[in-house]
Amino acid sequence: MEFEQADALNQAIRLLSLRHRARAAALLAPLGLHPGQEALLLELARTGPRIQAQLSDALGCEPPSVTLMVRKLEASGHLRRGPAPSDKRASVVELTDQGRALAGQVKRLWCELAEETVAGLPDRTVAALPETLRTMTGNVDTRHTRTSRGRGDGGRA
Known part of the structure; x- marks a missing residue:
């Protein structure tokens, strides 16, 4: 790939990420949430x-980040924690009734944000986006060992 194309692609991804997060923050703020908590x-x-630990894996973030989010959402009455039956060192996290109601509000906001984000795109493009974006995310996921993907050497280092 030529630099100009690479630069245009990387800039577009960066700007989309920044603006999407900022828009999400603006939509979540009236609910008293910060980006990440909705996920x-x-x-x-x-x-x-x-x-x-399961939440950390599912959200793709570090355990201390999940711990902080859980503490804040527990303090605001949206979650409760209890010991895991199989491992007393682990905590099981669950929604309270208040948290379930808030999740319903977040779902509506998430639909609004998605609709804003893909406005003007053909339905076929919108349908293909989740898989395309998952592939792109996997390509740059630093949590996993890089494979020979894209090296063109048949897997030889």
């Missing part, structure tokens, strides 16, 4: 109670 609420709404 935790939505994960618990999808899956039910989870151990904090």
Whole structure:
């Protein structure tokens, strides 16, 4: 890839990321949430109670970040923690009734944000975006060992 194309692509991804996060923050602020907290609420709404380590894996963030989010959301009455039955060192996190109601509000905001983000794009493009973006995320995911993908050497270093 030529530098001009690489630069245009990287700049577009960077700007989308920054502006999407800023727009999400603006939508979440009236609910008393900060970016990242909505993902935790939505994960618990999808899956039910989870151990904090599972939440960390599902959200793709470090355990201390999840611990901080859980503490804040617990203090505001949206979550509760209890010991895991199988491992007393682990905490199980679950939504409270207040947290379930907030997750419902977040779902509506998330739909609004998604619609704003893809406005003007053809339906076919919108349908392909989640898989395309998951692939791109996997390509740059530093949590996993890099493979020979893109080296053109058949896997030889």
